[in-house]
Amino acid sequence: MSYNIIVLAKQVPDTKNITGDAMKPDGTVNRIALPTIFNPEDLNALEEALKIKDEYGAKITVLTMGPPSAAEVLRQSLFRGADDVILLSDRKFAAADTLATSYVLSLAIKKIGKFDLIIGGRQAIDGDTAQVGPQTAEKLKVNQATCVNDIVELTNDSITVNRNTDHGSETIKTKLPILLTITAEANTPRPPSVKKTLTYKNALSLIEKNDYDEEYLKSNKKPFVIKNWDHKDINAKTERCGLTGSPTQVKKIENIVLETGNFKNIENSASGIKNLISELMSEHIIG
Amino acid sequence: MNEVLVYIELQNEKIADVSLELLGKAQDLAKKTSAKCGAILIGNNIKNHHEILFQYGADTIYSTEDLSLKNYAPLPYTKTVCEIVEKSKPQIVLYGATVNGRDLAPRIASKLKVGLTADCTELQIGDYQKKKKGEIKNYKNILYQIRPAFGGNIIATIVSPDHRPQMATVRPGVMKVKKNDKTNSGKVVNIKTDIPQELLITEIIKTIKIEKNVDLNASSIIVAGGMGVGSKENFKLIHKLAKTLGGIVGASRAAVDANFINADHQIGQTGTTVQPKLYIAVGISGQIQHIAGMSNSNRIIAINTDKDAPIFQIANYGIVGDFNDVIPKLIKTFKTLKK
The missing domain is CATH 3.40.50.1220 (TPP-binding domain)
Known part of the structure; x- marks a missing residue:
């Protein structure tokens, strides 16, 4: 059988290469100051979907919510073998917390319609919350398995997966449809295919066309158009989207200030070290 | 004030350390808001845990016992905890940021349409002022949910002023347990549940316990x-x-x-x-x-x-x-x- 798979992907700031301008004074992310990447574990999620496609056949739809530039993760998905991609971009979606995000994603998934599997990364490296997957599953009333490191078996109506637990792992069997979140251990994501990259390199969403080469748009070549859905396309109530639809608010952001406690410089000499050890022993910290 | 509740996670039929740590913190938060501290305990054959929960600070235990809750599964657990929360109307609910805590808490938040802050490393009670379109709104005694964000480069204080309960998952190992050996009993509120068969679809086939070589x-x-x-x-x-x-x-x-x-x-x-x-x-x-x-x-x-x-x-x-x-x-x- 062939499966309908929806992959949830996020474009994230590369938090390993942070600069001081990463946050705006209001506590939201200053995206311009940061290089963006395909969220690493979402690439593992896409790879898991592609493995199913290779083995059984599947239609893979990749869904992302973000600014127009997030279309880049959708192009990256097309380069690797996704069949369809959808960009959820609307100013009304901006500054959403995980609840407002899952609301928008769940409505988009309802619009896509039929699915057997929804696969996302375990968590995104900007927030590290791991909440959007389960919150989306709840809104769709489907079961979930989080922290999945292996899909052990897939049949027409059931799935067996291995998932990490705090003290090891467990193998669970359950029914389709299901939402899975995938860890980095699950696989090594494939690189983009050269052939598909040539086919889709000019794929674009109409809302990002300003970033695109005017000459190309005027030429006769028809680009692959990445669908963009706004709140009207998915029948979303604006009061449940974006900042307005987010119960959580950022009260304060602080750069981590290292505490300077009672600092003693210990000389790297026999007497310096003797004094240190004596002090710690007399206070019963060692010995 | 309404209660501060802790979701008690059972791992291999034992109370997870983080749940006891959270009872310690919940007592502080309850005290600051002139409230009581409670525990949400669900599972099968769980009465033997009551005494420990009272010793570690619970004033009340909200408990649902059912054979179908023997092992953790997201669908029946979400339904049961939501029922307890809807009945007890707490101001705050805390969960350990364990694998299953982080599997369960977001589903509950999604169902109840309330805020949830992940993996907090500190919790405090304080006031909050919200300015919106020139209007100023003041909130007293709300939960400050403090966590590292952005790969640990910043510390964010998150609040959820307009929704109840305020909910957070909290990292294991950061809060201190408070044990009081004199208190062995308290109030137990038993809440019945009725879990339909269609929610019982997750079957655990195998569990592998890897002993960590280092603690x-x-x-x-x-x-x-x-x-x-x-x-x-x-x-x-x-x-x-x-x-x-x-x-x-x-x-x-x-x-x-x-x-x-x-x-x-x-x-x-x-x-x-x-x-x-x-x-x-x-x-x-x-x-x-x-x-x-x-x-x-x-x-x-x-x-x-x-x-x-x-x-x-x-x-x-x-x-x-x-x-x-x-x-x-x-x-x-x-x-x-x-x-």
């Missing part, structure tokens, strides 16, 4: 090595110092990534959070990601060749020097003085 929280002394140690071979000196002092070996993420030592030893934001009596940081520069996991240690000794390494800013004792030279001196001096 970083089991020792009061940790000797941790970083990138500056340079190699797996050089790490032997770290092991030797730990053994001499009766401590345990820790490591920074960089040292684990470089394969100097396995990930069980990792301390930091990714890894284990520790607060030993003595932490010796060897060749660790002191990136935020590491400091987030050890800065609450009682005493910190930093050994580093770079006198400007950030680790010295949080250390109580700093030794600028090559660990290959410093550690043998420490071992020799300790052995001499101990005699």
